[in-house]
Amino acid sequence: MRNKKNIxxxxxxxxxxxxxxxxxxxVERLANADKKTYEEPKTDPGRKYRSSSIDKIPAWIKxxxxxxxxxxxxxxxxxxxxxxxxxxxxxxxxxxAVVLGIITDIxxxxxxxxFERYDGQNSKWMMFPQKKxxxxxxxxxYAFIVLLGVIWFYNIFNGLLxxxxxxxxxxxxxxxxxxxxxxxxxxDLFFIGIKNLLVSIVTDAKQKNGM
Numbered sequence: 398m399r400n401k402k403n404i405x406x407x408x409x410x411x412x413x414x415x416x417x418x419x420x421x422x423x424v425e426r427l428a429n430a431d432k433k434t435y436e437e438p439k440t441d442p443g444r445k446y447r448s449s450s451i452d453k454i455p456a457w458i459k460x461x462x463x464x465x466x467x468x469x470x471x472x473x474x475x476x477x478x479x480x481x482x483x484x485x486x487x488x489x490x491x492x493x494a495v496v497l498g499i500i501t502d503i504x505x506x507x508x509x510x511x512f513e514r515y516d517g518q519n520s521k522w523m524m525f526p527q528k529k530x531x532x533x534x535x536x537x538x539y540a541f542i543v544l545l546g547v548i549w550f551y552n553i554f555n556g557l558l559x560x561x562x563x564x565x566x567x568x569x570x571x572x573x574x575x576x577x578x579x580x581x582x583x584x585d586l587f588f589i590g591i592k593n594l595l596v597s598i599v600t601d602a603k604q605k606n607g608m
Contacts, residue, residue, distance in 0.1 A: 452514070460522040463508050464585065467500050469578030476572055494544050497581075498537030506536075524589050539588075546584040547577065 451459075475496050476489065483489050506528070509519035520526035525535050551570060558569040570576065 451512070456512070456519060459512055460509065460519060461582065463505055464522075464582045465578045467505050468497070468581040468585075469574035471497050471500060472572065472574045472577040476577070477574075490544060490548070491541075494541035495537055497544065498540035499533075501540060502533045502536040521593055522589065524585075524592060543581060543585050543588065546588075547580050550580050550584070 471493065475493055479492065480489070483492065506523050506525075509522055510528075513519050517526070524539050525532040551572065554570050555568055559565055559567055
């Protein structure tokens with residue numbers, strides 16, 4: 398009888414051990430699954446270099462300041478700096494357009510991307526949000542169009558004041574960084590607003606048609 402009891406207890410031990418191992422394995426799998434489910438979201442590596450105080454500033458204020466500051470800086474360094482050496486206004490306009498386009502593509506748009514809290518947050522402030530090879534040249538062409546709008550603004554403003562005051566050829570509003578930066582920014586935002594409106598209309602039409 399003792400032998401039979403020993404055999405029964407020996408047979409029960411492996412069963413108990415196997416049951417224990419299964420339970421511990423199940424607990425480990427649940428723990429690992431929980432870790433995978435609640436894994437912390439990945440953040441942009443450059444995020445740690447950004448100031449939390451800057452993040453608290455509304456995105457539209459940062460966008461307007463970036464556009465205004467860089468446009469005014471181009472006027473200061475290019476129009477004022479090279480104005481003494483470039484006598485042809487046509488050449489100056491061409492140089493300004495090229496520099497403004499390059500600055501927009503390399504500095505302004507990348508600054509917008511850097512300050513984004515999520516991808517595409519600042520796309521509405523850029524004419525060409527994509528970062529492609531062709532956007533470099535597209536931004537130069539676009540800068541030339543915006544610059545022509547700024548020139549038109551100066552001519553209309555001075556022409557109106559001349560007609561009101563009865564003068565002729567008098568320049569009441571000259572080209573300087575602050576007014577140039579503001580006028581270029583406003584005309585730029587006007588064109589970007591039209592683009593965003595058209596994109597929104599096309600997107601809504603596609604959604605209604607189930608495309």
